[in-house]
Amino acid sequence: MRLHGDVSDDEEEGAVMDPALLSPSSPPAGAAAAAASRLVVGYALTKKKVKSFLQPKLLLLARKKGISFISIDETHPLSEQGPFDIILHKKTSKEWQRFLEDYHEVHPEVTVLDPPNAIEHLNNRQSMLEEVADLNLSSFYEEVCTPRQLVIMKDPSSIPTAVAMAGLTLPLVAKPLVVDGTSKSHELSLAYDEASLPMLDPPLVLQEFVNHGGILFKVYIIGEAIQVVRRFSLPDVNTYDLLNNVGIYRLPRVSCAAASADHADLDPRIAELPPRPLLEKLGRELRGRLGLRLFNIDMIRELGANDRYYIIDINYFPGVSSLLHYPRLAWLGHE
């Protein structure tokens, strides 16, 4: 991967959070920071996201670039706040959407990252993967697809018949249909046998499990920059597992930031990153089709079919903290 710009040693450790840059509840400090900045980013994010995103290291790099971050008060009109150059958010409520539209009419020069309706598209595990089916990657040797999946809206007793009619092969990964930033929307389970399927709790998506050597690629699309990392994932399922496991297995939060596999001693065939040109094309196509500039794609490579990739998840404004450990941060414009 070709990125520019090293972070010097003094930036690596011990960065101290500058309260003036965060200042959610202190307008004067925020205003002072903004006045000294070349670029002011207003953010409307949950407390959890603020904590994971606005880390000292990011704030320090941003400050060096003349970028300041100011918390937006979502209960007040945007035009009474700011001025902003960029609005960063992960919200899709109708009320917020109206706030942004009104603000855009008066301030068309302000960049909103990203349009709420485009973000909303990723808040549903069915619609999030729709664009993948239409991708035009015919000039590539590799194939990029999605696992076969089925949406169950209600009536758990109908699931075995629905699965049989759709011709889905067990085991199936059961995922809550809606992804709304709650931990519940990340509670996944693995269903091994048909008889247990009525124990699942719709609305959900049932997705065929794809063996992939236990490694997942997280591809971050940040504007035009692309960064890919390896994460540990679920182990492969073999015939023995299938014959001997019954029931629904609640899955832990696999492939989270703590599950980095970038420095693990892996079989090189499993560890090999997807080809760079493929990722670049994928990033370009999805950026355009989704109308988003800040998201990541979870990709796995099918075991035994080294040229077939599956996209299993797309996340808007994912955690970027793991990227901050990388010495080169082109996506921050750090040079």
Ligand SMILES: Nc1ncnc2c1ncn2[C@@H]1O[C@H](COP(=O)(O)OP(=O)(O)OP(=O)(O)O)[C@@H](O)[C@H]1O
């Ligand atoms: N179809 C699949 N085949 C194999 N493994 C899968 C499949 N779907 C999900 N997984 C595994 O389960 C993990 C969680 O699934 P997924 O990424 O869909 O959930 P999520 O809660 O949206 O995750 P994130 O934290 O990335 O938002 C994946 O990282 C991968 O390890």
Ligand SMILES: O=P(O)(O)O[C@H]1[C@H](O)[C@@H](O)[C@H](OP(=O)(O)O)[C@@H](OP(=O)(O)O)[C@H]1O
């Ligand atoms: O950095 P990756 O591994 O991609 O993980 C992210 C998930 O993909 C996101 O879905 C999480 O955001 P939400 O908690 O808003 O769903 C996001 O939550 P966070 O950034 O608020 O911690 C991350 O957990």
Ligand SMILES: [Mg+2]
């Ligand atoms: Mg995921």
Ligand SMILES: [Mg+2]
């Ligand atoms: Mg997700």
